[in-house]
Amino acid sequence: MEVPLSAGPGTPTRTPATPADARRTPIPGTPEFTAAVQDRLVEFFATRRPIVEPLGPVFVDAADALERFVLRGGKRTRPAFAWTGWLGAGGDPDSAEAGAVLAACSALELVQACALIHDDIIDSSRTRRGFATVHVDFEQRHGERGWSGDAAHFGASVAILIGDLALAWADDLVHAAGLPPAALARFAPVWAQMRTEVLGGQLLDINGEAVGDESVEAALRINRYKTAAYTVERPLHLGAAIAAADRDLIAAYRTFGTDIGVAFQLRDDLLGVFGDPEVTGKPSGDDLREGKRTVLLAEALRRADATDPSAAHLLRTSIGTDLGADDVTRLRAVLTELGAVDEVERRIADLTDRGLAAIDSSSATPAAKEQLRGMALAATRRTA
Amino acid sequence: MEVPLSAGPGTPTRTPATPADARRTPIPGTPEFTAAVQDRLVEFFATRRPIVEPLGPVFVDAADALERFVLRGGKRTRPAFAWTGWLGAGGDPDSAEAGAVLAACSALELVQACALIHDDIIDSSRTRRGFATVHVDFEQRHGERGWSGDAAHFGASVAILIGDLALAWADDLVHAAGLPPAALARFAPVWAQMRTEVLGGQLLDINGEAVGDESVEAALRINRYKTAAYTVERPLHLGAAIAAADRDLIAAYRTFGTDIGVAFQLRDDLLGVFGDPEVTGKPSGDDLREGKRTVLLAEALRRADATDPSAAHLLRTSIGTDLGADDVTRLRAVLTELGAVDEVERRIADLTDRGLAAIDSSSATPAAKEQLRGMALAATRRTA
Numbered sequence: 016m017e018v019p020l021s022a023g024p025g026t027p028t029r030t031p032a033t034p035a036d037a038r039r040t041p042i043p044g045t046p047e048f049t050a051a052v053q054d055r056l057v058e059f060f061a062t063r064r065p066i067v068e069p070l071g072p073v074f075v076d077a078a079d080a081l082e083r084f085v086l087r088g089g090k091r092t093r094p095a096f097a098w099t100g101w102l103g104a105g106g107d108p109d110s111a112e113a114g115a116v117l118a119a120c121s122a123l124e125l126v127q128a129c130a131l132i133h134d135d136i137i138d139s140s141r142t143r144r145g146f147a148t149v150h151v152d153f154e155q156r157h158g159e160r161g162w163s164g165d166a167a168h169f170g171a172s173v174a175i176l177i178g179d180l181a182l183a184w185a186d187d188l189v190h191a192a193g194l195p196p197a198a199l200a201r202f203a204p205v206w207a208q209m210r211t212e213v214l215g216g217q218l219l220d221i222n223g224e225a226v227g228d229e230s231v232e233a234a235l236r237i238n239r240y241k242t243a244a245y246t247v248e249r250p251l252h253l254g255a256a257i258a259a260a261d262r263d264l265i266a267a268y269r270t271f272g273t274d275i276g277v278a279f280q281l282r283d284d285l286l287g288v289f290g291d292p293e294v295t296g297k298p299s300g301d302d303l304r305e306g307k308r309t310v311l312l313a314e315a316l317r318r319a320d321a322t323d324p325s326a327a328h329l330l331r332t333s334i335g336t337d338l339g340a341d342d343v344t345r346l347r348a349v350l351t352e353l354g355a356v357d358e359v360e361r362r363i364a365d366l367t368d369r370g371l372a373a374i375d376s377s378s379a380t381p382a383a384k385e386q387l388r389g390m391a392l393a394a395t396r397r398t399a
Numbered sequence: 400m401e402v403p404l405s406a407g408p409g410t411p412t413r414t415p416a417t418p419a420d421a422r423r424t425p426i427p428g429t430p431e432f433t434a435a436v437q438d439r440l441v442e443f444f445a446t447r448r449p450i451v452e453p454l455g456p457v458f459v460d461a462a463d464a465l466e467r468f469v470l471r472g473g474k475r476t477r478p479a480f481a482w483t484g485w486l487g488a489g490g491d492p493d494s495a496e497a498g499a500v501l502a503a504c505s506a507l508e509l510v511q512a513c514a515l516i517h518d519d520i521i522d523s524s525r526t527r528r529g530f531a532t533v534h535v536d537f538e539q540r541h542g543e544r545g546w547s548g549d550a551a552h553f554g555a556s557v558a559i560l561i562g563d564l565a566l567a568w569a570d571d572l573v574h575a576a577g578l579p580p581a582a583l584a585r586f587a588p589v590w591a592q593m594r595t596e597v598l599g600g601q602l603l604d605i606n607g608e609a610v611g612d613e614s615v616e617a618a619l620r621i622n623r624y625k626t627a628a629y630t631v632e633r634p635l636h637l638g639a640a641i642a643a644a645d646r647d648l649i650a651a652y653r654t655f656g657t658d659i660g661v662a663f664q665l666r667d668d669l670l671g672v673f674g675d676p677e678v679t680g681k682p683s684g685d686d687l688r689e690g691k692r693t694v695l696l697a698e699a700l701r702r703a704d705a706t707d708p709s710a711a712h713l714l715r716t717s718i719g720t721d722l723g724a725d726d727v728t729r730l731r732a733v734l735t736e737l738g739a740v741d742e743v744e745r746r747i748a749d750l751t752d753r754g755l756a757a758i759d760s761s762s763a764t765p766a767a768k769e770q771l772r773g774m775a776l777a778a779t780r781r782t783a
Contacts, residue, residue: 066592070599070624073606077599133563137556162609169609172521175559176602179517182563183594186570190587196580203574208450210567215454215461218560222457225546225553240454 043095052091055121059188081177085128093123093250100254103383104264116257118192123250125185130213132178136171150174201256209249216241223308231313243276267377274370278363279394284309285359294398300343306335315355367395427479436475439505443572465561469512477507477634484638487767488648500641502576507634509569514597516562520555521605534558585640593633600625607692615697627660651761658754662747663778668693669743678782684727690719699739751779
């Protein structure tokens with residue numbers, strides 16, 4: 016589910032943090048931007064040490080695990096949208112406030128850390144970005160050291176608490192960012208909305224899987240809340256709130272964010288089935304093997320139920336099983352022949368057009384429009 | 400671990416919420432106080448509905464489960480200490496600010512909900528206060544409805560997300576309480592410290608259990624962070640921070656909070672072994688059966704290792720097993736004969752004296768001193 020929105024560079028190298036950083040006017044997607052976010056996060060983790068250390072080395076170790084997890088994170092997509100939202104609403108990157116804004120935007124990476132750490136427990140994922148997931152890391156430590164009790168339960172327990180810590184620290188970073196009180200007061204309700212929405216989206220996701228909901232509507236709703244609202248819409252809205260943007264610009268941002276966010280997820284779904292493993296870094300057809308409940312699959316099932324019962328049967332009996340290369344090829348052909356791929360491409364095109372139109376006709380600054388157009392196209396036309 | 404600090408009434412009945420509520424100057428421990436906290440929580444949950452409902456009935460259901468969990472909660476101990484801390488530092492219950500202060504204090508109940516819901520997953524607890532725990536509730540729904548996948552994993556997954564929601568909403572309630580910006584700025588770092596400490600305390604607890612740490616120091620450190628800081632010290636500190644209390648009063652509150660909080664836990668440990676099941680509501684000697692790593696047990700093991708190897712062997716081989724009534728009686732006698740019970744009683748007395756002395760010589764208001772004295776004695780001398 017977690018794929019960077021732009022094909023930017025890898026984990027940025029650490030550069031020294033200075034208050035002047037923010038004045039470099041970092042442009043989202045550039046190494047300067049990811050480095051500036053990284054600096055804010057490094058600074059924040061340093062402020063936690065005096066709270067963590069009195070509890071002793073075991074807790075220091077857990078906090079370090081969280082820090083490593085966050086600092087090796089990807090493209091800083093959510094902070095990038097938040098920062099762009101602020102700039103586009105007239106935020107001045109040369110103002111004294113800019114550093115505080117960037118810090119508040121960076122807090123999104125801590126919410127994301129909680130979401131990923133807890134998601135990995137829920138999905139029983141063993142690795143993430145080539146590293147053991149947090150619960151597996153602590154499960155392995157337990158096993159290696161021969162501690163008592165169940166190693167897997169221990170790992171999950173520690174990861175629950177480390178995820179909680181990330182969520183609590185996200186708020187702490189918002190509070191400590193140094194936003195003016197009026198900006199913080201505008202920020203808080205959007206922040207609240209976003210956190211509730213992403214948790215709700217995750218809940219709908221696991222519920223849909225348990226219930227076996229195959230509808231297009233269910234898949235779209237999960238995309239809306241678990242991905243679009245959380246990754247694009249609310250980050251832009253947060254930036255706009257800090258800048259005291261007017262209703263119209265917020266509405267334009269939200270339309271853009273919802274449409275581009277959903278389109279991004281639909282592209283991700285297509286890549287999960289048709290993507291080149293050399294480019295995506297994931298085995299070919301991995302989503303089919305995992306049985307991911309995507310709009311693509313829901314659309315295919317809807318069509319197959321109406322016109323081709325044997326295709327419907329094939330999809331239902333093979334998706335989510337241990338598929339060979341030939342099976343994947345066959346399922347790809349079925350999805351294409353049913354017209355589901357074209358339908359999803361059509362949705363992506365429509366959503367992208369609508370999202371871009373909302374931004375074009377908005378009062379966002381020309382530079383932000385340009386930036387958002389680039390981010391939207393990178394997210395919806397990408398091949399990886 | 401979670402035992403009310405005072406033998407107050409049960410779940411308060413709901414009374415209509417009006418802005419005038421706070422002006423009743425509710426006294427902690429009284430039904431009026433618990434009802435006033437309840438009102439703030441009910442009001443807050445109502446404000447979440449417009450955010451929750453657009454996601455549909457599945458999420459509404461989960462949010463309802465959280466609301467029921469929180470509203471059936473106990474004595475509102477943490478809000479009571481926070482409110483008393485504020486009053487004792489000169490907070491005026493007749494001021495316009497009082498309602499906001501009570502709302503901010505009530506947010507502690509949402510942190511507590513997260514802690515309990517996640518703790519119940521970690522401890523594999525099946526019931527709490529006579530109800531199925533949240534993860535068991537959703538496990539049972541899964542089973543009853545014949546959904547696909549593992550019911551226990553589904554239950555734990557939903558409970559992880561509902562606990563996260565509680566933690567996020569705790570912050571949302573703080574932000575939405577309406578504290579003046581300067582008060583909120585003083586509140587935030589203490590709030591941050593408290594959340595980090597309780598998560599650290601929980602982590603130390605599960606780590607100590609896995610590692611088999613039998614030391615008195617380890618048990619005391621867990622008491623300090625998992626119970627004392629979180630239940631008494633930081634709540635008082637939060638109240639003091641809102642009221643802009645001076646350093647000396649904050650120091651006195653913190654000494655009182657740490658000492659009384661630890662003494663409370665030591666009393667709880669004694670009751671877990673020697674308490675009358677008719678009064679505690681738990682089976683006699685339950686902590687022995689569960690193998691809870693208490694200061695009492697650590698002290699007994701330390702003494703037995705030095706003077707009575709056969710007692711040490713008995714303790715290590717029987718604690719944490721399925722004990723009969725005779726075994727419990729025998730273990731009680733061993734703990735007493737080793738002098739561990741007297742030692743814990745001595746610690747309770749010393750801590751209580753020191754905590755009360757700190758408050759007596761502080762600048763807290765006479766009413767707050769009286770109130771805190773009563774709360775301290777109820778917590779450390781109680782029989783249930």
